Amino acid sequence: MIIVMGRSSSEEDLERVVGAVESAGLDVHISEGVQHTIVGCVGDVSHLNREELQVLSGVQRVVRVMHPFKLVSREFQEDDTEIDVDGVTIGGRQVTVMAGPCAVEDRQMLLETAEIVKEGGGEVLRGGAFKPRTSPYSFQGLGEEGLKILREAAERTGLKVVTEVLTPGDLELVAYYADILQIGARNMQNYSLLRAVGRADRPVLLKRGLMSSVEEWLMAAEYIASEGNRDIMLCERGIRTFSKYTRNTLDLSAVPLAQELSHLPVVVDPSHATGRWKLVAPMAKAAVAAGADGLIMEVHPRPAEAKSDGPQSLKPETFLNAMDEIAEIADTVGRGVKGG
């Protein structure tokens, strides 16, 4: 059960509510937001009297949440979350397109790619500076130099930047340069990292783990939300199955399912989901048709020379064509993309 205290509630109101919950033998988890203070009741909620709590001073709502994820659940918040990234909205009517290379390889290629992303109607530039590579001998990213290049490209084009943060120790640095913090699939259950980004002042793009259920994914989002950061977008990027011809299997049903269970926006990554550039546009279109709030796609000026994920990266002209087709689908389902 969750008790929502209004903005005008006082310290004494909060103490009274906490006392009532604790005297019923439950623990409380308090999360202070700008609009509300949330008192999460942890334990056997059958000992709580909802009607009695509801009438206490300062209490706005008492919500019984059946799922193990609470703050991110649709029961907790009926309306869709819309995330404002400095003028770019994720979760509104428009589908937000994020695109760029897998990794920032050098300044020239990134500036070139950023122009293409902008031309196609993308609003967010992606690119890894800290890369989670399967092999320790593969390119690990440019680190801070990569972050600086991303920022420069963003300033030149007006695009926002999404980039991965691998460890809590890198968080301050990454948050300094990035507009959106990406939690990679491999880190979806890195709870100390989730808690750290939950305390950061940046929206988070939370990728679904390689073999994670929708519930585990939402529980990961709950970790972030429980620390106070509610600006979370979920990202379906394919899960591992027995299929050998694709890198992963895109679970498109996760889009409407997550949207039913949660108020958070859902973004789809057709690049990592398939591992093959030819499948990217068809899956991007299918994702938009299924109701995705955003797309994140890999684009490289010369995929054959890419230091990572070349086979799944779109060439500039393929990206521009894909964007036209995506815009048509978005229009058909009453959404639209920027410039489309």
Ligand code: PEP
């Ligand atoms: C990426 O976006 O470059 C990436 C590594 O993705 P994922 O964490 O989904 O594998």
Ligand code: MN
């Ligand atoms: Mn990649």
